[in-house]
Amino acid sequence: MTDNIIEIGILRYRPEEDDKPVMQTYEIPYNDEMSILEALHYIKDHLDSTVSFRWSCRMAICGSCGMMVNGIPKLGCKVFLRDYYPKKVTLEPLANFPIERDLVVVMDDFIKKLEAIKPHIISKKKKCLTEGTHKQTPAEMEKYQQFAMCINCGLCYAACPQYALDKKFTGPAALALIARYNRDNRDAGAAQRMEIVNQEEGVWGCTFVGYCSVVCPKDVDPAAAIQLLKIDSAKDYLIGMFKPD
Amino acid sequence: MSKRKPYIRDLPVDWWMKQLFYTKYMIREGSSVLVTIYALVLAWGLFRLSQGEVAFNAWLGSLQSPLAIIFHLCAFILALYHTITWFSLSPKLVDIQVGGKGLDERIIIAVEYIVFAIATVICFLVVI
Numbered sequence: 178m179t180d181n182i183i184e185i186g187i188l189r190y191r192p193e194e195d196d197k198p199v200m201q202t203y204e205i206p207y208n209d210e211m212s213i214l215e216a217l218h219y220i221k222d223h224l225d226s227t228v229s230f231r232w233s234c235r236m237a238i239c240g241s242c243g244m245m246v247n248g249i250p251k252l253g254c255k256v257f258l259r260d261y262y263p264k265k266v267t268l269e270p271l272a273n274f275p276i277e278r279d280l281v282v283v284m285d286d287f288i289k290k291l292e293a294i295k296p297h298i299i300s301k302k303k304k305c306l307t308e309g310t311h312k313q314t315p316a317e318m319e320k321y322q323q324f325a326m327c328i329n330c331g332l333c334y335a336a337c338p339q340y341a342l343d344k345k346f347t348g349p350a351a352l353a354l355i356a357r358y359n360r361d362n363r364d365a366g367a368a369q370r371m372e373i374v375n376q377e378e379g380v381w382g383c384t385f386v387g388y389c390s391v392v393c394p395k396d397v398d399p400a401a402a403i404q405l406l407k408i409d410s411a412k413d414y415l416i417g418m419f420k421p422d
Numbered sequence: 423m424s425k426r427k428p429y430i431r432d433l434p435v436d437w438w439m440k441q442l443f444y445t446k447y448m449i450r451e452g453s454s455v456l457v458t459i460y461a462l463v464l465a466w467g468l469f470r471l472s473q474g475e476v477a478f479n480a481w482l483g484s485l486q487s488p489l490a491i492i493f494h495l496c497a498f499i500l501a502l503y504h505t506i507t508w509f510s511l512s513p514k515l516v517d518i519q520v521g522g523k524g525l526d527e528r529i530i531i532a533v534e535y536i537v538f539a540i541a542t543v544i545c546f547l548v549v550i
Contacts, residue, residue: 192427248441275428283428319523338444341433386447387511401514408515 181207184265190276214253230280240330245269250332250392271335290351299366311363324357326395333389346382349389349399356402380406450507453500460497509534
């Protein structure tokens, strides 16, 4: 520990007393091993117990502690005070989501979109247990694995100007998850998911800003998934012209 | 009774000015305006060519004005910017697996620059 001090600004919103969010600044002892999430714990434990934020695993697995750190979507557990010191760190709830309280956002719309894309394997036909497991080669797994690393943290939605402008847009994580299942050779649900992909609010709502892939803490690259789905969607359209239904 | 009162933040009109990444994206998209005008000027030249030598020379003459030169210089810089940024994004569109791994981004970008260079040389040779 050093005697140095770092300023942390938090955008506070307490629905029972605030009409709109207000910035509140705290001063905490600087420690170069302290993550932003630990800094929030310090504030909650020692300075102000009313500060609300989401967290769980502390190791970029659960995807709970997404927030805007100096205006950029980050996981609180994956960034450190040393990345900003001696400058002030400003924390705001994830952009493009309604604020529930302080750094906690309402993610209902995001969850609804994740559910809508049927994020599970839709089998060709029911398999009996005696038939054994589904076999998959490493090459077959490689086709979708990158898109399977999503932890549903919502950072990509906070980074997406298209989602900011139009909440009907399916958005990066849900579309990347479509790519994940459609590219899995055990899955037979592509035709059902293509209905979502082909919509204006599906892949065609994306203008390839690409910031979703930059902020993704798990290197999922949703922008790539969406562009590949655009190719699939175009093929789907062309095939549909000659072979309706 | 629930005290829930979710607060929805407004998106500022200048949202794309607040983050360099967004600003660069808007320049990339905005470059299409000048490129479109350039294409229209070129199409107009073709139309003038169909009207005969005098009309075509008049069109060529109008391109000598300082305003036309400044416009073409700006359009060229933005078209180049669009090309470079597009090349850097394009590996995301490529889904080629080599030996169980995706093709190296650098190879895709290098091939694009090589084709770009060859096309430029061919265009110059045709014009000269």
